[in-house]
Amino acid sequence: MRNAKIRAVQYGCGKMSKVILNYLVDHGVEIVGAIDKNPAVVGQDIGDFADFGYKTGIIISDKADQVFDNCDADIAIVTIFSYMPEMYEFYETAIKHGVNVISTCEEAIYPWTTSPSETNRLDKLAKENHVTIMGSGMQDIYWINMPCLAMAGMNKIKKVRGVVSYNVEDYGLALAEAHGVGYDSERFERDIASAESLPSYMWNAAEAICSKMNWTIQSISQKSVPYTLDEDVYSETLGRTIPAGQVTGMSAVTKVQTHQGIDLEVECIGKVYRQDDGDMCDWEITGEPALIFSVNKPDTVALTCGTIVNRIPTVLDAPAGYITSEKARLITYPSYPLHTYIEK
Amino acid sequence: MRNAKIRAVQYGCGKMSKVILNYLVDHGVEIVGAIDKNPAVVGQDIGDFADFGYKTGIIISDKADQVFDNCDADIAIVTIFSYMPEMYEFYETAIKHGVNVISTCEEAIYPWTTSPSETNRLDKLAKENHVTIMGSGMQDIYWINMPCLAMAGMNKIKKVRGVVSYNVEDYGLALAEAHGVGYDSERFERDIASAESLPSYMWNAAEAICSKMNWTIQSISQKSVPYTLDEDVYSETLGRTIPAGQVTGMSAVTKVQTHQGIDLEVECIGKVYRQDDGDMCDWEITGEPALIFSVNKPDTVALTCGTIVNRIPTVLDAPAGYITSEKARLITYPSYPLHTYIEK
Structure with a gap:
C-alpha cells in the first residue's frame, strides 16, 4: 500500500x-x-x-x-x-x-x-x-473483462454475441451525420455502407476478448447497417423530425472467426433514441450451457x-x-x- | 504451463x-x-x-x-x-x-x-x-466475483442488492418441506420463520463480497419469507396441487450492514416454478451511477x-x-x- x-x-x-x-x-x-x-x-x-x-x-x-x-x-x-x-x-x-x-x-x-x-x-x-x-x-469492464469472466463458468463456448448502443444525440452533428441520421436508404448505402469505415468501438473490444481468451483471429470484417423506424422521431441535433423510413442511425456489425472455431459477432449501435430507449450492453454466449446476461441501460x-x-x-x-x-x-x-x- | x-x-x-x-x-x-x-x-x-x-x-x-x-x-x-x-x-x-x-x-x-x-x-x-x-x-463467478467486477466501474457504492432463485422441484421432498412448500401461512410462521435457520447460500456469498471489497461487517441477519401465488400450482415433488394462497416456497433475505456505510441485501428464493419461471441472478447496485445487471435464467x-x-x-x-x-x-x-x- x-x-x-x-x-x-x-x-x-x-x-x-x-x-x-x-x-x-x-x-x-x-x-x-x-x-x-x-x-x-x-x-x-x-x-x-x-x-x-x-x-x-x-x-x-x-x-x-x-x-x-x-x-x-x-x-x-x-x-x-x-x-x-x-x-x-x-x-x-x-x-x-x-x-x-x-x-x-x-x-x-x-x-x-x-x-x-x-x-x-x-x-x-x-x-x-x-x-x-x-x-x-466502458469497454474495459463491461465489454471485455466482464464477458470473459461470465464465460469462465461455461464448459464449451461456440459463439459470442454482444450488442451495445449509444444515443447519437449526445455527441453532436458531425457524429450524427457520420451515422447517416436523416439520410434515405440510397444515400446511406452510397455514402456510408459502401465507404471504407473506421473500426467500430466494438471491433477493438472483440479483439481484446480474443486476446484475453488466447484465441487467434482468422478473419475479421465489419458491415454498417442503417436503422429506420416505423414512426417519425424528432432529432434535436438535426433540429428536425426524421420521417418514418429515413435513417435514424446505424449499427456496425463486426464478425470475427477464430482459429479455435469460436465465432464472435459484436454490434455497436448509434442512433437517435426515443423516449424509453437507453444504452444497451447485452451478451449472449452460445455453448454449454447457453449464457445470456445484460447490463440494463448502463450510464455509459x-x-x-x-x-x-x-x-x-x-x-x-x-x-x-x-x-x-x-x-x-x-x-x-x-x-x-x-x-x-x-x-x- | x-x-x-x-x-x-x-x-x-x-x-x-x-x-x-x-x-x-x-x-x-x-x-x-x-x-x-x-x-x-x-x-x-x-x-x-x-x-x-x-x-x-x-x-x-x-x-x-x-x-x-x-x-x-x-x-x-x-x-x-x-x-x-x-x-x-x-x-x-x-x-x-x-x-x-x-x-x-x-x-x-x-x-x-x-x-x-x-x-x-x-x-x-x-x-x-x-x-x-x-x-x-455458481456463487464463485455469478454471485461474488462478477458483481464485484461490475461494481469496479462505479464512483460510489451505497447499497448492493442481489436476488437468486432455484426450483425446489429439482431437489427432492426434504428440501421442499424445509422450504414450507404446501404449508399454510400459520404453519410456515411457526415451523420455519420462527425457527432458527441455517445461513442461506447467499449469506455466505454476501460475506465473500464483503471480503473481496475489504468491507467489514457490523451486523448480519436473515429472515425467511413465504412465497404464495394467486393461482393453483402443481408440485411433482409433493405429488399434489398446491392451492392458491398456500406456500409454494420461501425466500431467505440476508441483510448486512458494513462499517463502511454500505448495505447489502441478498435474497435466496427456493420455490415451485411455474411453466415460464427460470433461475434468477439479478443485481442492483445503488450509487453513482446506479448499476443493474442480470444473468437471464442461468443454468445453475x-x-x-x-x-x-x-x-x-x-x-x-x-x-x-x-x-x-x-x-x-x-x-x-x-x-x-x-x-x-x-x-x-
Whole structure:
C-alpha cells in the first residue's frame, strides 16, 4: 500500500473530463495540471471548470510541455479523440515527460492491430521512459473483462454475441451525420455502407476478448447497417423530425472467426433514441450451457469515467510499455483512497 | 504451463458428479478415483455411471482411504452436502492424503464466520499437508466475483442488492418441506420463520463480497419469507396441487450492514416454478451511477459444474490452506487442456 496521494494531469478538458475531475477528487487524487487548446476553457481554474465549488489554483493551460515540466505527475488522463493516429502526439508528450498514461480513446482499448505502428512506437517509448500506457473506459469492464469472466463458468463456448448502443444525440452533428441520421436508404448505402469505415468501438473490444481468451483471429470484417423506424422521431441535433423510413442511425456489425472455431459477432449501435430507449450492453454466449446476461441501460458516461479513475492503481503497478486492460491486474472498486490500492 | 494432465478423484457420486465427470473428460483431466457410499452406485465403472459410452476401469468405491492410497491425485472434487460440519470428515480425508480439494458445498464458498472451527482446522491441516482447499460453484463467478467486477466501474457504492432463485422441484421432498412448500401461512410462521435457520447460500456469498471489497461487517441477519401465488400450482415433488394462497416456497433475505456505510441485501428464493419461471441472478447496485445487471435464467447446475472444473488450475496454483474463491486468481474459461492453465 502506498501512503502518498496520486498526482494526476488532466489532458483534455471537455465534457468527460468534468466528470473525471470530480471522481478523482472523490477518491483522494491530487490534480496537479490541466491541459486543453480550447480558448473557451484555457485560463480557467479547474475548480470553476468542473464545478467543485472552490478554486484549486490549477489553471487549464494550452502549453502541455510547460504543464508537465512544472509538476511530478504519476499519471496523465488523456481524453480528447477516439482514434490512435490523432492521439499519438498527446501520448508521446506525456510519456516523454516520464508520466504514465490512461486514456478514454476508444481505439486505445486494444489498438495492436488497427493502429500497429502508433501502438508499437508508444510501447517502445513507454518502456524507454519506464512508464505504462493503457486505454480504458466502458469497454474495459463491461465489454471485455466482464464477458470473459461470465464465460469462465461455461464448459464449451461456440459463439459470442454482444450488442451495445449509444444515443447519437449526445455527441453532436458531425457524429450524427457520420451515422447517416436523416439520410434515405440510397444515400446511406452510397455514402456510408459502401465507404471504407473506421473500426467500430466494438471491433477493438472483440479483439481484446480474443486476446484475453488466447484465441487467434482468422478473419475479421465489419458491415454498417442503417436503422429506420416505423414512426417519425424528432432529432434535436438535426433540429428536425426524421420521417418514418429515413435513417435514424446505424449499427456496425463486426464478425470475427477464430482459429479455435469460436465465432464472435459484436454490434455497436448509434442512433437517435426515443423516449424509453437507453444504452444497451447485452451478451449472449452460445455453448454449454447457453449464457445470456445484460447490463440494463448502463450510464455509459459515468461508468467510463468511473472505470478510468478506478483503473489508475493497476496502471501504476503494471510493467512499462503499452499494456492493454485485458492483460492488466483486475480492476477493483476503491472503497478507500485510490493511492492505497497501489501495491508496488 | 504444465504439460502433464491433472489427476482428479470424484468424491461423491450423485447427480452433480455426472455432469462434473463429463466436463473433466472434456477438458483433458484424468479421473483416477471415485468414491461414494450409496450401494446403488458402488462397484459401477464411472464410464457407465456418467454415460461416457465406454468403460474407464475406474470403479466407484466406498473405501475412501483405499482410493486415495492407490493413486497420486492432484485434486479431489468433493460434492455430497451443503454445510461444513457434515462435510468436515470428507475434506479431512482428502487433505490428510496430501490431495487438494475443491467443493460444491454451498457453505464452503465462504465459511470463515458461519463455521469458524471447521474452517480454521481445515486451513491448518491443509497448510501442514501443503495443499489448498476451496469452495466454488455458481456463487464463485455469478454471485461474488462478477458483481464485484461490475461494481469496479462505479464512483460510489451505497447499497448492493442481489436476488437468486432455484426450483425446489429439482431437489427432492426434504428440501421442499424445509422450504414450507404446501404449508399454510400459520404453519410456515411457526415451523420455519420462527425457527432458527441455517445461513442461506447467499449469506455466505454476501460475506465473500464483503471480503473481496475489504468491507467489514457490523451486523448480519436473515429472515425467511413465504412465497404464495394467486393461482393453483402443481408440485411433482409433493405429488399434489398446491392451492392458491398456500406456500409454494420461501425466500431467505440476508441483510448486512458494513462499517463502511454500505448495505447489502441478498435474497435466496427456493420455490415451485411455474411453466415460464427460470433461475434468477439479478443485481442492483445503488450509487453513482446506479448499476443493474442480470444473468437471464442461468443454468445453475451446468454453471456450477463448469465453474468447479474451470476453477481447478487456480486451486492447484494457490498457496496452501483454506483459500476462498474471492481471494484466488481470476478464473478463466479453458480453451485448451485444463492442465495448460497451471502456472506453477
